[in-house]
Amino acid sequence: MASYGGIDLGGTKIQAVVVDEDFSVLGSARRGTPTSGGPADVAREMANALRDAARAAELEPAALAGIGVGSPGTIEGDNVISARNLPGWEGSFPLAATLQAALGPEVKLGNDVQVATLAEFKLGAGRLYTSLLGVFWGTGVGGGLILGGEPWRGRGGAGEIGHMVVEINGARCTCGRRGCMEAYAGRAAMEEHATRLVEKGRKTELFKLMKERQRTRVTSGVWARALDHGDKLAHQIIDRAVVALGAGVASAVNLLDVEGVIIGGGLGVRLGHPYVKRIAEAMQPHLFIDSRPPHVHVAALGDLGGAIGATLLLRR
């Protein structure tokens, strides 16, 4: 039975898996995404994460039948172009060739969010639907589309749900534009917002929890812990994110009338069902056909969905 490697490159973490032909996970590993350096440094950590996952599966990387990679940014063949939220990755970088040279097996690239959406459609919470919107609530807010049973990529750049405008002349987004959903709901934007509020004298446990957990960023886990502790500022910022997600996702549903919405990503998976329910409730007042809202689910494949989905790139 063949085994496959899968790597999900996120803005905060790199998740690697080794799966068998039935997508059962034989081994997995996680590393932090480098916060400095450039694409070559990121690729080195990706290779290390895959080696860790192969070790957990008691396999050599060279024994894998192929390695699939879900990456942010625009994928053109074997290259990744301008992956925002990653250090020093403004230009094009030959990610597939670099990983193949380091690890051995053939490497195929796909867009991280499209790959994770396809995984939920084929293997996860979207199995029952023929039309699906995947919303990946993490460092940024990414979107993936399945329409009529097939991925919809437009001219290659479809799915940028995080940059739908929910507030004209609104908050500055990490992309430089104004009023994007991600400016309210992205983990990076929320961390910046918390930093500014602390500078203005507001109190929060967020940064203390971050240091206790030896993190350099306010990760999904740190947000979850602060919410559990009843941290007022954390609740205020997350509430604002839920409102923005409700408006933005409902707008997408008004346009596309999909059957299902899957909420994944670091924050979506970590905060889980109670928050996904709150997002569905925040969508309701904006839905044009409010008598039959779409089904809204947490990503069933959890944190591993992107990496498992990346192995689908090798099966078509």
Next chain:
Amino acid sequence: MASYGGIDLGGTKIQAVVVDEDFSVLGSARRGTPTSGGPADVAREMANALRDAARAAELEPAALAGIGVGSPGTIEGDNVISARNLPGWEGSFPLAATLQAALGPEVKLGNDVQVATLAEFKLGAGRLYTSLLGVFWGTGVGGGLILGGEPWRGRGGAGEIGHMVVEINGARCTCGRRGCMEAYAGRAAMEEHATRLVEKGRKTELFKLMKERQRTRVTSGVWARALDHGDKLAHQIIDRAVVALGAGVASAVNLLDVEGVIIGGGLGVRLGHPYVKRIAEAMQPHLFIDSRPPHVHVAALGDLGGAIGATLLLRR
């Protein structure tokens, strides 16, 4: 050679055409949409408009090979359900059977905006594209989608671009919700907004021009005339509409990455290229991939697109 009838039922006007097999217009006619009464009164005026168009084509309605109808609201078989912007049309009404009894030939129903988008895709400004967003800027703001060369209807309710949220907790929309694009850009919402500003003491020629033209509503033609006259309030309200359209249409493009955008509808066609150019410019700061914006065109079939498109319902 067979001839076909087409009727486009709008919130402000009813447009009827008679075309031949090559979609050449043999005759056309227009009537105002009744502002009171109910679906039966609207259907009577639709039949009268089609009779006028047939007379202009020197044909009897009974001689037509079929009649296609583009209607607002949800189409379920031969019925139209809750057509907003039309008088007393909250429930279901058997529009096809009513028109067939009045006129003779077989009647087929489609959604007005989907029909107009299909017409632009097959015969108009969208002929060069395989993915297309039709934006119909009139009494409301409707949207139609062609993705991968095929209409995308979702579960039957796709295309409600006018109810994408551009401002959380924003202006009250005619649909009852808040912050929808249509609350800023729909003709009906703009007229209400002008009325409120006049009540607060603002000056405008809009209502004087409306009466001079013997209209009961501030039609697209009245808006165009007021803009030509340099009416400050008219310019202010239309500028606000352009900003909202820019944000909303750009959001749809960020999600779908379509090749082309067609701006039609009463206002889109009447205000034409200069305003479509302004909408494209207002989209630009919100486009995530701003280096290759979609092509943005005025609807090439103009005011007749919806009615000509309705005849496509008989050809498939």
